[in-house]
Amino acid sequence: MIDMVHKAISREYVFMKTCLVIDNVTLRPHEPETVLQDKLYALYDSKGMTVEKILRKSLDARKKNSIVYRYRVLVSVEEEDRQHLLSHDECSVYNEPEPVTFSTVKKDTRVPVVGAGPAGLFCALALSESGIGVDLYERGKPVEQRMRDIGQLKQHGILDENSNILFGEGGAGTYSDGKLVSRSASAESRWFFEKMVELGAPENILYDAKPHVGTDKLIPVLKKLRGLLEKRGCRFHFSSLLTDVSVRDDRLFSYSIDGEEIQCNPFLVLATGHSARGVYDILHHRGVNLQPKGFAVGIRVEHPVELINAIQYGESWEKKGLSAAEYRLAWKNPKTGRGVYTFCMCPGGEIVNSSSEQDMLCINGMSYSQRNGSYSNAAVVVTVHPADFGNTPHGGVEFQRTLEAAAFRLPGGGFTAPVQRVTDFVNRRESRGAVAATYSPAVSGVNMTSILPDWIYGEIAQGIVHFGRKMKGYYSDEGICAGVETRTSSPVRITRDESYQSISCSGLVPIGEGAGYAGGIVSSAVDGIRAAKKIIAYYENV
Numbered sequence: 001m002i003d004m005v006h007k008a009i010s011r012e013y014v015f016m017k018t019c020l021v022i023d024n025v026t027l028r029p030h031e032p033e034t035v036l037q038d039k040l041y042a043l044y045d046s047k048g049m050t051v052e053k054i055l056r057k058s059l060d061a062r063k064k065n066s067i068v069y070r071y072r073v074l075v076s077v078e079e080e081d082r083q084h085l086l087s088h089d090e091c092s093v094y095n096e097p098e099p100v101t102f103s104t105v106k107k108d109t110r111v112p113v114v115g116a117g118p119a120g121l122f123c124a125l126a127l128s129e130s131g132i133g134v135d136l137y138e139r140g141k142p143v144e145q146r147m148r149d150i151g152q153l154k155q156h157g158i159l160d161e162n163s164n165i166l167f168g169e170g171g172a173g174t175y176s177d178g179k180l181v182s183r184s185a186s187a188e189s190r191w192f193f194e195k196m197v198e199l200g201a202p203e204n205i206l207y208d209a210k211p212h213v214g215t216d217k218l219i220p221v222l223k224k225l226r227g228l229l230e231k232r233g234c235r236f237h238f239s240s241l242l243t244d245v246s247v248r249d250d251r252l253f254s255y256s257i258d259g260e261e262i263q264c265n266p267f268l269v270l271a272t273g274h275s276a277r278g279v280y281d282i283l284h285h286r287g288v289n290l291q292p293k294g295f296a297v298g299i300r301v302e303h304p305v306e307l308i309n310a311i312q313y314g315e316s317w318e319k320k321g322l323s324a325a326e327y328r329l330a331w332k333n334p335k336t337g338r339g340v341y342t343f344c345m346c347p348g349g350e351i352v353n354s355s356s357e358q359d360m361l362c363i364n365g366m367s368y369s370q371r372n373g374s375y376s377n378a379a380v381v382v383t384v385h386p387a388d389f390g391n392t393p394h395g396g397v398e399f400q401r402t403l404e405a406a407a408f409r410l411p412g413g414g415f416t417a418p419v420q421r422v423t424d425f426v427n428r429r430e431s432r433g434a435v436a437a438t439y440s441p442a443v444s445g446v447n448m449t450s451i452l453p454d455w456i457y458g459e460i461a462q463g464i465v466h467f468g469r470k471m472k473g474y475y476s477d478e479g480i481c482a483g484v485e486t487r488t489s490s491p492v493r494i495t496r497d498e499s500y501q502s503i504s505c506s507g508l509v510p511i512g513e514g515a516g517y518a519g520g521i522v523s524s525a526v527d528g529i530r531a532a533k534k535i536i537a538y539y540e541n542v
Contacts, residue, residue: 017076019094020085021055026068029321036073044085048078058209059322064314067322072207100191100529102129105539110135112255112262113269114242117171118521119512120271121225122192123528128232130536136229137240137257139276140168143222150175153353154440157415162241165354165364166275166487169238170222172513173521175352176344176366178213180205182522188529189522199224202369210326214369242272242279245508247286252507266507267535271528274490274513275356277397289495289504290393293516296343296488297403298381298460299448300363301422302437302480305348308376311471324348324371327378331466333459338383340463343488345378347371350438351482353415360404361415362486363439375438379485380467382459389491396491406451407484411444418451419443422479426461437480448483490516499538500531509535 025039037051056072074094077085085091109132113120116138124134139162140146146168152158153165161167165175180196182189196213197203199221205211213221226236237257244256245268254263272279284290305324312325324347332339349367365377389395411418417439424431428449435445449457468475493516495503502508511517511524511531518524 017050018079018082019052019074019076019096020082021072021092021094022075022085023072023090023092025071025073026060027071028068036071040073040075044081044088046077046081046085048081049085050076052076054207056209057204057207061312061325067313067320097190098187100187102126102533103536103540105130105132105536107539109133109539110265111267111269111535112137112264113271114138114255115171115271115273115276115512115514116140116169116236117271117273117512118173118525119171119514119518119528119531120269121170121222121229121528122195122525123269123271123511123532124229124234125195125225126529126532127535128229128234130532130539132536132539133232134229134234135237136234137237137242138167138169139239139241139272140164141238142226142236143169143174143219146170146174147219153355153415157441159355159358159415161356161358162239164356165352166273166356169226170218171273171524172275172354172364172487173524174218174222175215175354176346176364178215178218178369179344179520180211180213180522181520182526184523184526186526188526191529192522192525196221199228212367212369212371214371215366217369242282244282245286245288245505247288247505250505252502252505264507267509267538268507269528269531269535270494270508270510270515271512271524272514275487276514277357279514280394280397280492283494284393287504288502288508291493291495291516292386292389292391292393292396293489293491293493294383294385295396295491296341296381296383297400297452297456297484297486298340298379299425299452299481299483300351300365300377300379300485301342301464302351302375302377302482303474303478305374305376307473307476307478308347311473324373324376327471329463329467329470331463333462336455336459338459340380340382340459340466342467343379343381343485345376347376348373349377350375351377351417352439353417353441354487355404355408355415357401357404359408359413360401361408361417362400362404362484363417363482364485364487373438377438379488380460380463380481381485381488382456382463384456393492400486400491403451403484403486410446410448410451414442416442416444418446418448418483420445420448420481421477422464422475422481423477425481426464426475428457428461435480437482439482443482448481451483489519490514492516500534
């Protein structure tokens with residue numbers, strides 16, 4: 001039965017039978033999804049019912065002695081069973097969503113896209129659906145070569161400023177947990193997920209409440225996407241850095257790649273990510289409107305996976321057949337109004353070096369598809385407002401750099417990360433004895449008080465104590481803090497209008513996280529798809 005769960009439902013089949021949605025069907029963690037059919041038979045006494053598709057799956061671990069997966073399923077039923085089923089509150093009529101379509105652009109058209117992260121790649125893919133050619137420029141390297149450069153950073157502390165965790169094919173999201181959590185149920189979001197599955201991502205991302213792919217699964221997806229785009233006429237230009245733009249009469253006239261000027265005709269899609277700091281300098285110099293934007297900074301906290309699992313699932317978690325546990329925590333200081341929250345939680349993962357500039361250290365978390373590492377980690381960050389860094393477009397970047405430089409210097413350089421036991425961090429004391437963490441190339445037990453401003457340090461310390469009240473064992477000597485995490489989102493917004501073009505430079509199309517309009521893989525990709533639709537509409541009307 002499970003082979004047919006995600007089959008396409010033909011119009012003829014739907015005409016013969018009625019499709020309904022049944023919500024809140026539960027399975028124990030050890031029960032295979034193949035029993036969904038039999039469970040529905042038993043619940044509703046309807047032998048003419050067929051499970052067609054799983055629409056949603058979420059883990060409910062609120063009761064430790066009764067953990068279940070909750071399903072929303074699409075079923076087809078005989079017409080005579082329809083009214084009987086609709087008498088149940090959890091049953092409803094299925095409304096098939098409208099498909100995403102792209103008009104064909106007949107003209108011989110090419111659009112330059114700078115940045116091969118989710119925004120740039122899916123903008124290129126959407127443009128290619130209309131027959132528009134794309135020149136895709138990426139400062140980093142193809143994912144295969146990028147892996148080797150990241151290996152040099154992890155093993156030897158040698159940073160390539162253009163090929164690392166943040167820059168290269170796939171963008172920063174490639175070397176994270178591959179989280180595909182989205183708050184949007186938009187048509188563009190569905191299209192993104194469907195394309196990811198077509199490209200080799202696991203099918204369960206279509207219905208998991210918290211879908212993730214993992215770095216190991218994202219890499220082959222990226223290779224397949226590159227191949228598809230190349231077949232459609234997309235030209236990839238790796239190791240190609242945007243070095244300038246030219247603006248005339250508030251319109252983009254040209255852009256320069258590695259010093260070579262190329263005239264625009266008429267668009268340039270800018271999808272350079274939240275860490276392409278040089279791009280902000282270029283735009284500011286050329287008079288493009290930028291605005292300061294709030295973000296968050298802090299540390300990353302790591303615990304043994306067994307501890308987090310026991311906290312979330314109960315002491316007998318090993319018998320329940322569950323994967324590494326997740327958590328999400330937040331606390332707002334009633335005195336200051338600032339929020340402290342966990343971000344980018346990586347179950348069964350590791351802490352990684354996400355630096356992009358020499359003599360500056362920032363970190364992140366990642367995990368593989370199986371999430372089977374021995375430790376789990378998450379950022380613990382505090383909100384930073386534009387007023388905290390002078391309310392200027394470049395103030396946020398300089399604030400980040402100040403923290404990263406301090407984190408690099410304190411342990412002695414060489415991209416050694418400062419670490420501290422959670423209890424010592426809260427009590428502002430250096431950790432004695434060896435302090436281990438999953439980070440490479442090396443860690444050093446220090447007192448991180450001098451790295452973070454006191455108003456950030458104090459907020460995070462209070463937040464950790466509060467989190468320990470929610471999750472007994474979180475605030476303990478088993479937890480390790482590592483610093484610093486600064487690249488949660490862009491500190492700059494490149495302002496744009498409804499056409500997705502810069503308000504001060506028509507033809508410039510800033511998208512994704514670097515433009516300040518997205519936060520994560522899915523929202524960045526969706527932003528790219530929507531920008532592509534605006535560009536397609538323009539060419540339809542000229």
